[in-house]
Amino acid sequence: MTSTQSTFPPSCQHKHACSLCARRKVKCDKAEPCSNCVKSKAQCLYEVPIQPRPRKRAADEELLARLRTYEDLMRKHGVDFTTYAHTWITTGPQGQVKQCDSPGPVSAPTAAGDGSLRIQIEDDSPAETERCLWATLPPELKYPPFQTLSRKEDAALHPTAPMHLLFSASQPELSQLHPEPRQIYRLWQIFAEAANPLLKIVHVPTLQQRVLDASWNPSGASKPLTALLFAIYTLAATSTSEEDCLAVFGETRAALSTRYKDAAFRALAEAEFLTTRDFEVLQAFVLFLFADPDSEMTSTLTGAAIRIGQKLGLHRAKPDPKMSVFDGEMRVRLWWQLHGLDARVRAAGKRTAPSESEFGDIRLPLNVNDADLHPEMTELPVEHTGPTEMVCVLMKFEVFNWARTSATAVKVYDLLGHGGPEKGMKRRSTEGVEDGAIDELEARYHEKFLRHLDKNIPLHALTYALTKLAIARMRCKVLKRRRIGGGGGVGVGVGVGVSGGGGELLMPRAENDVLFHSIVTWLESRDAAMRSGFSPHLIAHMTTKYTVDAYVYMISDLRRRCSGERVALAWKLVEKLYEEHPELTAEDGRRTPFFAALGDMTLDAWEARRKELVDTQETRVSGAWPRFIHLLWDQRRNKAVAQASQQQQQQQLAVPDFQNLGMMGLTDDGDLDWEYWNDFLRL
Numbered sequence: 023m024t025s026t027q028s029t030f031p032p033s034c035q036h037k038h039a040c041s042l043c044a045r046r047k048v049k050c051d052k053a054e055p056c057s058n059c060v061k062s063k064a065q066c067l068y069e070v071p072i073q074p075r076p077r078k079r080a081a082d083e084e085l086l087a088r089l090r091t092y093e094d095l096m097r098k099h100g101v102d103f104t105t106y107a108h109t110w111i112t113t114g115p116q117g118q119v120k121q122c123d124s125p126g127p128v129s130a131p132t133a134a135g136d137g138s139l140r141i142q143i144e145d146d147s148p149a150e151t152e153r154c155l156w157a158t159l160p161p162e163l164k165y166p167p168f169q170t171l172s173r174k175e176d177a178a179l180h181p182t183a184p185m186h187l188l189f190s191a192s193q194p195e196l197s198q199l200h201p202e203p204r205q206i207y208r209l210w211q212i213f214a215e216a217a218n219p220l221l222k223i224v225h226v227p228t229l230q231q232r233v234l235d236a237s238w239n240p241s242g243a244s245k246p247l248t249a250l251l252f253a254i255y256t257l258a259a260t261s262t263s264e265e266d267c268l269a270v271f272g273e274t275r276a277a278l279s280t281r282y283k284d285a286a287f288r289a290l291a292e293a294e295f296l297t298t299r300d301f302e303v304l305q306a307f308v309l310f311l312f313a314d315p316d317s318e319m320t321s322t323l324t325g326a327a328i329r330i331g332q333k334l335g336l337h338r339a340k341p342d343p344k345m346s347v348f349d350g351e352m353r354v355r356l357w358w359q360l361h362g363l364d365a366r367v368r369a370a371g372k373r374t375a376p377s378e379s380e381f382g383d384i385r386l387p388l389n390v391n392d393a394d395l396h397p398e399m400t401e402l403p404v405e406h407t408g409p410t411e412m413v414c415v416l417m418k419f420e421v422f423n424w425a426r427t428s429a430t431a432v433k434v435y436d437l438l439g440h441g442g443p444e445k446g447m448k449r450r451s452t453e454g455v456e457d458g459a460i461d462e463l464e465a466r467y468h469e470k471f472l473r474h475l476d477k478n479i480p481l482h483a484l485t486y487a488l489t490k491l492a493i494a495r496m497r498c499k500v501l502k503r504r505r506i507g508g509g510g511g512v513g514v515g516v517g518v519g520v521s522g523g524g525g526e527l528l529m530p531r532a533e534n535d536v537l538f539h540s541i542v543t544w545l546e547s548r549d550a551a552m553r554s555g556f557s558p559h560l561i562a563h564m565t566t567k568y569t570v571d572a573y574v575y576m577i578s579d580l581r582r583r584c585s586g587e588r589v590a591l592a593w594k595l596v597e598k599l600y601e602e603h604p605e606l607t608a609e610d611g612r613r614t615p616f617f618a619a620l621g622d623m624t625l626d627a628w629e630a631r632r633k634e635l636v637d638t639q640e641t642r643v644s645g646a647w648p649r650f651i652h653l654l655w656d657q658r659r660n661k662a663v664a665q666a667s668q669q670q671q672q673q674q675l676a677v678p679d680f681q682n683l684g685m686m687g688l689t690d691d692g693d694l695d696w697e698y699w700n701d702f703l704r705l
Contacts, residue, residue, distance in 0.1 A: 600653075
């Protein structure tokens with residue numbers, strides 16, 4: 023049989039290598055398609071190289087030189103021109119605001135022209151553009167001192183004991199730290215039901231019998247199995263609620279987690295986990311890392327686990343022919359989880375461009391149930407076409423598989439990770455690519471997962487929520503960076519228009535609708551995932567804890583969004599936020615300027631919501647107010663009384679009385695002085 027290359031005449035060969043070969047830096051035969059893409063079953067795409075940017079015209083250079091001269095003169099004479107540095111002065115037809123489509127169903131922004139959405143600003147119409155409320159926020163909200171609010175389930179609240187204490191002579195023997203047999207079985211059940219469906223790196227049917235046997239004689243278990251047992255205890259403890267820990271084990275979650283985490287580390291050390299060639303020890307090691315995946319220890323030790331996996335040959339596309347089919351499949355599962363953990367650990371630190379071997383050539387784990395695998399099998403099982411026990415894990419890995427097989431993903435990584443065109447051109451050219459990449463990945467998720475899921479099944483419902491969350495978060499991040507700005511906190515940046523009259527920052531209403539919709543979907547899906555009954559700390563690790571910016575933006579936008587299903591849902595999410603984080607309404611030392619500013623903005627948004635409910639006759643009695651609104655108002659009342667006392671005002675400050683403020687608990691007079699809060703928020 024002739025080769026793929028020989029079937030094409032020389033005239034059909036391309037002048038340049040295909041995008042995938044160029045990114046991988048391998049030789050391309052320039053056929054249509056090339057042999058490398060045929061072998062890897064990837065889409066072969068040829069693109070014309072980006073032409074070098076033409077040199078600036080002399081007239082532009084002359085104009086810039088004159089501007090620099092004028093700026094130097096103004097500086098010399100003390101004229102401050104910085105306030106006008108980002109103001110757009112509109113003239114003639116160039117100042118016309120681009121006509122936006124009616125919002126209709128919220129979807130991804132429609133690409134225009136070269137794939138980027140452009141904003142042209144003049145005396146804008148409210149139906150076409152809106153003020154960018156984010157730009158008016160005070161620094162406490164625009165640049166919050168933290169990006170996550172701690173939860174009582176966070177594993178990081180229960181750190182491992184110092185090393186010198188773990189290996190001191192006063193420590194009891196490991197065999198004495200095992201729980202009672204009935205508690206071992208209960209911990210195993212919790213692990214198998216709450217944590218294992220998100221990891222799938224152990225084979226439950228074969229391991230369960232070994233766990234039951236070891237529960238009656240823990241001291242007789244091998245060192246690898248002992249390490250695996252304590253890692254399972256640790257993951258089970260961190261996946262259990264405080265109430266269940268007290269009811270089932272008679273201990274607090276913190277005490278249980280800390281004891282088993284320390285014992286697991288000791289068991290790993292006794293199994294020589296840093297120099298091991300034992301696959302079961304590596305399984306225990308990875309489970310231990312997932313017990314606290316966001317800790318500094320995990321960040322450091324993940325690199326060691328990767329090296330151990332490479333020594334065991336987990337990174338090789340072709341496994342050892344002497345290895346059983348069962349062992350080969352379990353190795354593929356472990357390598358993908360380990361590599362995914364390493365990628366997220368590196369992403370949490372300094373963001374760097376992906377390496378050439380980022381996605382490798384290792385196939386995805388099979389879409390099969392544990393019951394389809396057996397240590398004695400000689401052939402790989404046939405994959406299922408519908409969801410299996412692996413559905414959540416495979417959904418998580420799909421983005422990596424897409425990144426290594428999609429031509430669109432290749433373009434994204436070429437533009438964002440490997441230099442790409444000059445900076446100004448880079449932003450314009452990447453907007454359409456980014457939107458297209460998100461659309462393609464969403465379609466891929468729908469085809470492979472969403473259309474097959476039954477949300478009455480807990481694991482399917484979790485997978486659905488995580489999929490929706492992933493797409494919504496991508497859209498949110500892209501739009502927020504593009505139109506509001508990125509970096510540490512979120513500030514005003516590229517893509518936000520400035521009106522010539524009042525210097526207000528504006529953005530297209532259609533884009534703002536998509537951004538608000540994406541943030542609400544993100545937070546709604548995350549809330550659904552956290553309440554799914556599966557391990558909350560593993561879900562938090564998979565979905566990112568960095569949601570403070572999202573909540574701030576959503577509450578900020580609720581000051582002008584007063585009705586509709588999405589608004590009602592957003593207020594439910596705000597209520598849950600305050601319920602889960604009592605520190606937001608605390609009066610003690612936990613009170614920070616950020617909490618105070620967030621509370622002020624929440625009350626401002628609630629007033630807009632209240633007026634809308636009154637106007638539409640959807641009134642609620644005072645007692646039906648959310649509890650957090652009462653708490654926030656109590657804080658404002660106490661603050662107002664304290665300020666009045668300190669300033670010794672002659673006229674006593676009127677204090678809100680919930681029993682005498684009308685049907686909604688508020689009046690329309692000036693006693694509450696809403697303008698004060700607006701001024702504080704710089705509206």
